[in-house]
Amino acid sequence: MGKLRIHSYFKGLFICFIVVNEFCERFSYYGMKAVLTLYFLTYLHWDKDLSTAVYHAFSSLCYFTPILGALIADSWLGKFKTIVYLSIVYVIGHVVKSVGAIPTVGNPDVHIALSMVGLILIAFGTGGIKPCVAAFGGDQFDEENVSERQKFFSIFYMSINAGSLLSTVITPILRGDVQCFGGDCYALAFGVPAALMVVALVVFIAGSSLYKRNPPQGNILLEVCNCIGFAIKNRWQRRRYEPQRKHWLDWAEEKYSKRLIQEIKMVLRVLVLYIPLPMFWALFDQQGSRWTLQATRMNMAFVRMLNALMILLFVPIFDLIIYPLVGLCRINITPLRKMAAGMVFAALAFGAATLVEVNVVKTVVDPAPAGNCLLQVFNLAGGDVSLQIPGSNPFPEPIKYLQDPPKYEMLPLKAPSKMLKIEVTLNGATSECQHIFNQQNSYSLIVFSETTGVQCKLVSASENGFLNTLPEAINLTVGDVTFHVPSGDMSPNKTVERREYAEVSCSLESKECSNVNLGLLDFGGSYTVILMEEFGKVGARKMEDVKANNVHIAWQIPQYVLITTGEVMFSITGLEFSYSQAPANMKSVLQAGWLLTVAFGNVIVLIVAEGAGLEQWKEFLLFAGLLLGVFIIFSIMAYFYTYVDPDELDKIYAGDAGKEEDDHDDTKKKTKDIQLNKTGKSTRL
Numbered sequence: 001m002g003k004l005r006i007h008s009y010f011k012g013l014f015i016c017f018i019v020v021n022e023f024c025e026r027f028s029y030y031g032m033k034a035v036l037t038l039y040f041l042t043y044l045h046w047d048k049d050l051s052t053a054v055y056h057a058f059s060s061l062c063y064f065t066p067i068l069g070a071l072i073a074d075s076w077l078g079k080f081k082t083i084v085y086l087s088i089v090y091v092i093g094h095v096v097k098s099v100g101a102i103p104t105v106g107n108p109d110v111h112i113a114l115s116m117v118g119l120i121l122i123a124f125g126t127g128g129i130k131p132c133v134a135a136f137g138g139d140q141f142d143e144e145n146v147s148e149r150q151k152f153f154s155i156f157y158m159s160i161n162a163g164s165l166l167s168t169v170i171t172p173i174l175r176g177d178v179q180c181f182g183g184d185c186y187a188l189a190f191g192v193p194a195a196l197m198v199v200a201l202v203v204f205i206a207g208s209s210l211y212k213r214n215p216p217q218g219n220i221l222l223e224v225c226n227c228i229g230f231a232i233k234n235r236w237q238r239r240r241y242e243p244q245r246k247h248w249l250d251w252a253e254e255k256y257s258k259r260l261i262q263e264i265k266m267v268l269r270v271l272v273l274y275i276p277l278p279m280f281w282a283l284f285d286q287q288g289s290r291w292t293l294q295a296t297r298m299n300m301a302f303v304r305m306l307n308a309l310m311i312l313l314f315v316p317i318f319d320l321i322i323y324p325l326v327g328l329c330r331i332n333i334t335p336l337r338k339m340a341a342g343m344v345f346a347a348l349a350f351g352a353a354t355l356v357e358v359n360v361v362k363t364v365v366d367p368a369p370a371g372n373c374l375l376q377v378f379n380l381a382g383g384d385v386s387l388q389i390p391g392s393n394p395f396p397e398p399i400k401y402l403q404d405p406p407k408y409e410m411l412p413l414k415a416p417s418k419m420l421k422i423e424v425t426l427n428g429a430t431s432e433c434q435h436i437f438n439q440q441n442s443y444s445l446i447v448f449s450e451t452t453g454v455q456c457k458l459v460s461a462s463e464n465g466f467l468n469t470l471p472e473a474i475n476l477t478v479g480d481v482t483f484h485v486p487s488g489d490m491s492p493n494k495t496v497e498r499r500e501y502a503e504v505s506c507s508l509e510s511k512e513c514s515n516v517n518l519g520l521l522d523f524g525g526s527y528t529v530i531l532m533e534e535f536g537k538v539g540a541r542k543m544e545d546v547k548a549n550n551v552h553i554a555w556q557i558p559q560y561v562l563i564t565t566g567e568v569m570f571s572i573t574g575l576e577f578s579y580s581q582a583p584a585n586m587k588s589v590l591q592a593g594w595l596l597t598v599a600f601g602n603v604i605v606l607i608v609a610e611g612a613g614l615e616q617w618k619e620f621l622l623f624a625g626l627l628l629g630v631f632i633i634f635s636i637m638a639y640f641y642t643y644v645d646p647d648e649l650d651k652i653y654a655g656d657a658g659k660e661e662d663d664h665d666d667t668k669k670k671t672k673d674i675q676l677n678k679t680g681k682s683t684r685l
């Protein structure tokens with residue numbers, strides 16, 4: 001009894017070291033990513049397209065490098081040393097990234113170079129240790145402790161989300177609320193994750209005396225590839241004059257041990273099961289892209305940590321309540337059945353997202369059909385104006401001075417492009433404007449008065465931003481976004497954070513100006529702000545081009561509940577399944593294969609998002625349908641899968657090692673004789 005208590009104590013202790021290490025590492029990773037896109041936009045001054053491309057390239061690299069870490073761990077250094085050495089690379093990457101965020105260090109080219117070097121080192125560090133930490137934790141449990149190992153993977157997954165939850169709250173605060181070097185403190189925002197990664201490394205090393213370490217088995221991947229290649233080649237050469245064998249890998253028995261062949265069979269069976277899995281991740285990872293964009297058009301701040309928070313709640317609920325209750329109903333819930341059920345929940349989540357999207361887009365201005373365009377009018381002429389457009393009369397009533405246009409009006413063109421003459425009447429005097437309109441576009445017509453009469457200016461709706469009627473150029477800073485508006489011109493439309501802007505700083509070319517009150521810029525709204533002189537100060541008249549969205553963010557909760565349920569059943573189970581079905585010398589490799597499914601899932605998103613060109617709700621529905629199709633395929637594959645116990649190989653082949661070696665040598669001799677007989681140079685009697 002005393003031994004059991006001591007054993008349990010030490011097991012709990014080394015679990016704490018590994019879990020705390022993972023918590024700190026995930027805080028480090030997600031904390032850095034939480035401000036990475038803003039860093040590209042506001043510090044390196046990249047545009048949105050380049051920022052997005054580099055962000056996703058970095059994310060993909062983080063999920064392709066695990067295969068490298070797995071090879072180093074299983075073939076050369078072992079898991080413990082691989083984690084330690086690559087964590088040092090990880091820390092160096094964070095430090096380089098933080099130094100690159102210090103404005104006084106070099107010029108912009110140096111900042112970009114340091115940032116890219118730092119991100120590459122971080123990608124190799126985080127990707128390299130990803131498959132090793134989970135597999136190393138699983139190594140601490142014997143096969144008779146299967147239930148304890150399953151609990152470990154649940155706690156391990158909870159630590160990932162706890163780190164993610166806290167970092168996505170704390171790091172943006174460090175960036176925005178703490179000022180350094182005269183602006184947002186990105187150096188601190190990146191420096192704190194670097195410090196957490198140092199803590200993760202120190203904590204992991206502190207428990208080194210308690211860990212159970214399995215030695216590396218040599219270059220196992222090369223041996224596996226050679227074995228597969230030999231089996232294919234041997235089968236091709238000898239299939240005509242030898243009887244068929246039970247499995248195509250059995251053709252490698254002349255050169256490789258039966259144990260290795262059996263281990264490869266186990267790994268290949270699991271890898272084949274992995275083929276449909278990227279589709280789940282294609283849906284899951286859209287929480288950070290499509291769902292975020294959906295939330296920005298809804299009425300309330302988007303809670304980025306919603307999924308991580310739910311994971312912390314759902315994991316104990318499933319482990320302590322739901323799974324035991326299902327077990328009491330005598331339902332055999334195997335790992336593959338859990339994963340299949342997780343796919344269904346993820347598909348349902350996208351069904352819910354489709355319904356939300358349909359309601360969100362109701363407030364968005366629909367594009368004009370072919371042969372038509374949309375037009376609204378801003379009257380800056382100083383009095384009421386009337387418009388006459390030949391062939392149509394979309395503005396029958398006079399337009400009041402500084403009137404906020406109620407909506408875009410349909411303007412028939414009956415052609416892809418057409419020049420229209422617009423008659424504008426002010427105080428009984430009529431002027432004529434001519435402009436070219438293109439079909440399916442939206443326009444704003446600005447009517448203003450000059451000494452020569454009424455003038456018109458036509459701008460595309462995408463250019464609606466600040467309209468400067470002042471005699472000189474003006475600069476404004478709205479949140480993190482800066483606008484430069486020349487006199488008599490309009491600034492391009494830019495996206496800003498939803499909030500109340502009571503005091504927007506501004507400066508004229510000749511002097512500073514008092515703060516401008518823009519009021520609330522709400523979710524999903526699109527605004528044109530007319531800057532004009534009022535009582536000797538700069539005043540702002542806000543026009544609402546597209547009404548703010550009134551769909552509450554709470555409508556996203558059902559889809560998050562469903563996707564988190566799917567994640568608990570799919571991701572945590574898949575992590576433990578990958579470990580349990582892998583031979584001892586290939587556990588990290590199989591963990592890396594599991595992580596590669598995430599990388600390929602992101603590739604699917606890029607292909608569909610860029611190639612399909614669908615409306616967002618149709619795209620959501622397409623993904624849901626694709627995952628349900630993959631669910632059917634995976635369920636059929638899972639039905640024919642036979643679970644294995646890798647440790648049984650030790651019992652099967654331990655006593656036969658010497659005999660197998662003798663048989664192996666004898667088989668080699670027979671193979672050589674057969675090959676000689678085939679060439680006709682010798683005959684075996």
